[in-house]
Amino acid sequence: MARLHLIIGLVTLAAFIGTGVYLHFELPAIIERDATLRFTHRANHIYLLLAGLVNIMAGVSRTPHPRRWRCTMQTIGSCGLLISPLVLLVAFVLEADSVNAFRPVTAIGVMIAFAGVILHLFGIQRSTNLTSTT
Numbered sequence: 001m002a003r004l005h006l007i008i009g010l011v012t013l014a015a016f017i018g019t020g021v022y023l024h025f026e027l028p029a030i031i032e033r034d035a036t037l038r039f040t041h042r043a044n045h046i047y048l049l050l051a052g053l054v055n056i057m058a059g060v061s062r063t064p065h066p067r068r069w070r071c072t073m074q075t076i077g078s079c080g081l082l083i084s085p086l087v088l089l090v091a092f093v094l095e096a097d098s099v100n101a102f103r104p105v106t107a108i109g110v111m112i113a114f115a116g117v118i119l120h121l122f123g124i125q126r127s128t129n130l131t132s133t134t
Contacts, residue, residue, distance in 0.1 A: 006059030012052030012085040074123025080116030
């Protein structure tokens with residue numbers, strides 16, 4: 001699953017660059033219309049970066065925990081992390097033109113990413129090789 005995280009993370013970073021190019025050419029027209037629209041576009045753009053970087057980190061650092069329940073939590077968290085970039089990309093397309101502060105697809109994507117990170121915390125195995133420096 002670590003390799004899948006890395007692939008999804010890199011694809012998401014490519015989508016981040018693509019949305020950045022789109023915003024570069026479209027943002028001047030958006031700024032003239034409404035500053036709120038500019039902020040919603042940029043926020044959704046940055047959420048894609050967040051999802052991509054989190055997946056890359058999960059891809060390079062994921063080690064399954066030996067305890068079954070912790071490994072299960074980690075796997076469920078991984079599924080959330082893998083789904084969140086797609087949800088956030090859909091939010092970028094569907095909700096970026098919304099001046100409404102409540103954007104449900106964006107909120108769901110961010111909450112899925114948050115839950116994935118929290119569930120991954122259950123799977124962290126403490127290193128026994130750490131020595132005290134005091």
